[in-house]
Amino acid sequence: MSSFIIRDAQVVNDGSTFPADVLVRHGRIERVAPEGIGSERNARDFDAKGRHLLPGAIDDQVHFREPGLTHKDDIAHGSAAAAAGGITSFMEMPNTDPQTLTQELLARKYALGAASSVVNYSFYMGVANDNMAEVLRTDPKTVCGLKAFLGSSTGNMLVDDPVTLDRLFREAHMLIAVHAEDEHTIRMNMHRAVERWGEDIPVEQHPIIRSHEACYRSSSHAVALAKEHGTRLHVLHISTAQELELFTPGPLEGKHITAEACVHHLWFTDADYAAKGTAIKWNPAVKTVEDRDAIRRAVNDGRIDVVATDHAPHTVDEKSRPYAKCPSGGPLVQHALVAMLEMMHEGIFTLEQVVEKMCHAPSRLFAVEERGYVREGFHADLVLVDLNAPWTVMKENILYKCGWSPFEGTRFRARVLNTWVNGRLAYADGKVDRTARGERLRFAR
Numbered sequence: 473m474s475s476f477i478i479r480d481a482q483v484v485n486d487g488s489t490f491p492a493d494v495l496v497r498h499g500r501i502e503r504v505a506p507e508g509i510g511s512e513r514n515a516r517d518f519d520a521k522g523r524h525l526l527p528g529a530i531d532d533q534v535h536f537r538e539p540g541l542t543h544k545d546d547i548a549h550g551s552a553a554a555a556a557g558g559i560t561s562f563m564e565m566p567n568t569d570p571q572t573l574t575q576e577l578l579a580r581k582y583a584l585g586a587a588s589s590v591v592n593y594s595f596y597m598g599v600a601n602d603n604m605a606e607v608l609r610t611d612p613k614t615v616c617g618l619k620a621f622l623g624s625s626t627g628n629m630l631v632d633d634p635v636t637l638d639r640l641f642r643e644a645h646m647l648i649a650v651h652a653e654d655e656h657t658i659r660m661n662m663h664r665a666v667e668r669w670g671e672d673i674p675v676e677q678h679p680i681i682r683s684h685e686a687c688y689r690s691s692s693h694a695v696a697l698a699k700e701h702g703t704r705l706h707v708l709h710i711s712t713a714q715e716l717e718l719f720t721p722g723p724l725e726g727k728h729i730t731a732e733a734c735v736h737h738l739w740f741t742d743a744d745y746a747a748k749g750t751a752i753k754w755n756p757a758v759k760t761v762e763d764r765d766a767i768r769r770a771v772n773d774g775r776i777d778v779v780a781t782d783h784a785p786h787t788v789d790e791k792s793r794p795y796a797k798c799p800s801g802g803p804l805v806q807h808a809l810v811a812m813l814e815m816m817h818e819g820i821f822t823l824e825q826v827v828e829k830m831c832h833a834p835s836r837l838f839a840v841e842e843r844g845y846v847r848e849g850f851h852a853d854l855v856l857v858d859l860n861a862p863w864t865v866m867k868e869n870i871l872y873k874c875g876w877s878p879f880e881g882t883r884f885r886a887r888v889l890n891t892w893v894n895g896r897l898a899y900a901d902g903k904v905d906r907t908a909r910g911e912r913l914r915f916a917r
């Protein structure tokens with residue numbers, strides 16, 4: 473594998489930004505040198521003057537739809553779009569077809585990842601009401617975690633049996649990531665909406681159907697169970713201000729209950745349904761401006777530990793259906809980092825905070841081995857960005873298999889220039905090297 477030096481970059485790492493040259497050799501970061509590096513034999517130079525070098529982002533929640541739902545997305549396309557967006561590692565969800573509910577099916581997904589992923593990968597083991605023996609066989613050193621849907625979403629993967637849940641929280645000695653929305657509350661609200669609007673439910677009703685109460689009930693139940701049993705719980709995509717009281721501010725070290733926010737809940741509000749319609753229909757729903765602002769504050773004070781995407785593509789046709797038949801979710805991996813950097817430009821987050829929440833913290837939270845930092849000895853998963861090279865998201869520059877984005881028409885000031893995965897240039901000059909292959913993530917647990 474080649475050696476190269478990224479020269480004169482502004483390196484963003486560990487809470488500070490400083491000028492340095494970075495030498496990469498055999499896929500690893502060999503030197504981070506603020507004093508500069510002389511010429512090295514056989515090492516190519518990348519001029520990074522005026523640009524910022526970040527660790528590659530680690531996205532702990534994506535849906536790449538493989539196997540079985542590949543009309544929406546697949547690992548090859550999803551991971552290529554991730555590389556273009558500066559995401560060098562992903563953790564993928566089990567609501568595929570078939571769902572990832574046995575060790576054998578999980579192993580098959582890892583084989584798919586090895587065959588086609590441009591970036592580094594891990595796949596969650598799925599929990600159902602009846603697969604506990606399989607769940608408990610999951611290896612925490614090679615699998616990112618278990619995933620339980622406590623409210624149903626795409627794929628109807630609901631874990632609603634209280635005995636199963638109790639056993640899961642008691643006996644699983646690894647991270648459990650949950651989708652927390654109370655199914656009973658949602659069904660009641662949906663029933664009311666159908667009574668009132670019949671087939672023509674306006675999309676603005678989505679946060680009223682998938683309500684604040686539905687989120688709080690389910691998240692607080694999961695947190696209570698985790699406290700009772702000492703479970704390592706990670707609550708995904710927090711969407712309400714009220715839920716934030718369930719989490720502790722400060723660094724994630726020492727916490728056994730952590731929380732994730734997604735870029736769409738940090739960006740959009742219910743005022744956007746009028747213009748964006750079902751393109752921003754997600755589960756949990758995008759809610760009020762007060763909720764969004766509270767989640768932003770929680771990113772800054774540590775009640776939210778990591779920021780991810782919940783990249784969950786559906787086809788244009790599927791998203792064009794009327795509310796009740798339109799699936800929730802949208803593609804995000806290509807635009808998440810630049811959206812966060814836009815919020816940095818707006819003064820909502822600092823650059824160092826974006827890197828902490830998208831790169832460093834996911835690495836520590838999951839104990840990912842040797843990734844997530846610009847650190848000597850670590851894998852060279854790196855992203856070079858120009859913070860001031862504005863561009864607009866348009867159909868022509870979207871890499872998603874589904875061909876659309878909730879950000880279409882949005883102008884971002886920051887641009888991803890280069891993405892290296894394990895020291896290999898996987899994205900440059902607007903093009904993904906689709907022959908690049910990532911590695912399976914390993915966990916120091």
Ligand code: DOR
Nearest residue numbers: 625626754755784800801
């Ligand atoms: O909006 C969502 N879509 N939320 C989820 O949790 C699942 C996802 C999907 O798989 O479509």
